[in-house]
Amino acid sequence: MAPPTAAQVQCIRQVVLAGLGDHLARRVQSEEMLDPKWVNGYKTPLLDEPVFIHPSSNLSKTLPQFVVYQEIMETTKMYMRGVCAVEMDWVPKLLPQYCHFSAPEESPAPWYCPASGRVRCQCRSTFFRVNWKLPSVEMDYPEGLERYKLFAKFLLEGQVCSKLKKHRSCLLSSPSTMLKTWAKLQPRTEALLQQLVSEKVDCRDTLLCTWKKNQKYLLSAFCQWIPESLHEDVAKFWPPL
Known part of the structure; x- marks a missing residue:
């Protein structure tokens, strides 16, 4: 052999x-x-x-x-x-159950992964109770409201559905508004966030499954982000697959 x-x-x-x-x-x-x-x-x-x-x-x-x-x-x-x-960099990837992970790092900022359709981030890691420092590792963004907000931002930017990119310049607010501490003051941010949370949509696969059940899902929420003159045009191609 x-x-x-x-x-x-x-x-x-x-x-x-x-x-x-x-x-x-x-x-x-x-x-x-x-x-x-x-x-x-x-x-x-x-x-x-x-x-x-x-x-x-x-x-x-x-x-x-x-x-x-x-x-x-x-x-x-x-x-x-x-x-x-x-190798040291294998440890957090192959033994996550023995590692402690920090909150997502600010640099690089969380991003949308086109291959997996999920929000990703980078976290520092340490091993077990001995707290050995290990390399930072790329992983899915932790579950929670912040992940919904990030997914909403990437959706508005056209990263999740490329058909929405053509309306990026027409948005009435910046997609980054979803992440602001004062976002609740904007009805359009709350409308989109609530619809995502209600169906537990924080990744592309779940979004596609929800559209199979309800083709009008998110249409009304998205229309709050664009001028009324574009509502009819958007409704014609919705869902933006």
């Missing part, structure tokens, strides 16, 4: 990480080296003492920053057995 390719090796390492998430270990950082016993050691979320890669392992020569292990055996030291090197 031929040796696995680099791509196959990466897939195997990711599968191992996904299955051994509670056995993740991080190489001790220089600022944490308060005792000589920690030299070349690894910290785990489950133990207070350092663990090590056995000298007979090839990984003892490189000491990867993150590894997962099958078990720990104690001889002269506590050694990890069945060790596999993993």
